[in-house]
Amino acid sequence: MTNKGLSASDLTISRAEHVLLEGAELELAPSTITYLYGENGAGKTSLMRCLSGLLQADSGKIHWNGQLITSLDSDYFQDLIFLAHALSMKAELTIFENLSFYARLRGVKDPKPLIDKATTELGIGQLQNRRFAELSAGQQHKVALCRLVIEPAKIWILDEPFVNLDKGTRHWLAELIQQFARQGGTVLFTSHHEIEELAIDQRIGIEH
Numbered sequence: 001m002t003n004k005g006l007s008a009s010d011l012t013i014s015r016a017e018h019v020l021l022e023g024a025e026l027e028l029a030p031s032t033i034t035y036l037y038g039e040n041g042a043g044k045t046s047l048m049r050c051l052s053g054l055l056q057a058d059s060g061k062i063h064w065n066g067q068l069i070t071s072l073d074s075d076y077f078q079d080l081i082f083l084a085h086a087l088s089m090k091a092e093l094t095i096f097e098n099l100s101f102y103a104r105l106r107g108v109k110d111p112k113p114l115i116d117k118a119t120t121e122l123g124i125g126q127l128q129n130r131r132f133a134e135l136s137a138g139q140q141h142k143v144a145l146c147r148l149v150i151e152p153a154k155i156w157i158l159d160e161p162f163v164n165l166d167k168g169t170r171h172w173l174a175e176l177i178q179q180f181a182r183q184g185g186t187v188l189f190t191s192h193h194e195i196e197e198l199a200i201d202q203r204i205g206i207e208h
Ligand SMILES: Nc1ncnc2c1ncn2[C@@H]1O[C@H](COP(=O)(O)OP(=O)(O)OP(=O)(O)O)[C@@H](O)[C@H]1O
Pocket: 015, 016, 018, 020, 038, 039, 040, 041, 042, 043, 044, 045, 046, 047
């Protein structure tokens, strides 16, 4: 069956009685990269959390591949990687243990070759046995990015994935995103500035 992508209709989201989005319509097709922009506090993260099924919208419907995400339960989470600001890693576990955990959740039986590949490409291969808490902020961010290489998925929702990356890593991530989209993946990402390395198919702005 052809993947129909992610869509939202008549979506209204408010936080603390402040309406962030009202009756929004959204179409994120497979093989496309969508750039979500807006000022601080506009509601980008809130929208991403709703689209990831982590935050309840006030009203509206969100469909993944033609089905309501609320009816898909864990099937949707098997297709989705949501990379949030909070990197969702266990501070006391090593890089290898954290990434193995995520890989195994997705049914990757032998994650070591993929973990080796991703960490080597990002220059943190020699730190695999270092506890996450002992890494610099940039190294921690790179560990989270490794998930994109290690876990099979069909949709990536990425909250400021390019923030504070050095030039080499920015190129690496832009190429990875383009490759994922070329292979049929759906991508939504936020950033406070345009990423010149990335060919963007759709731009969505949220206003205050
Ligand atoms: N857990 C929460 N409870 C109540 N209000 C919240 C919560 N999280 C965010 N908000 C409010 O919702 C609004 C939108 O926040 P959100 O994080 O979605 O914006 P954003 O566009 O991602 O901002 P930034 O660019 O600064 O990350 C803000 O006014 C914020 O104060």
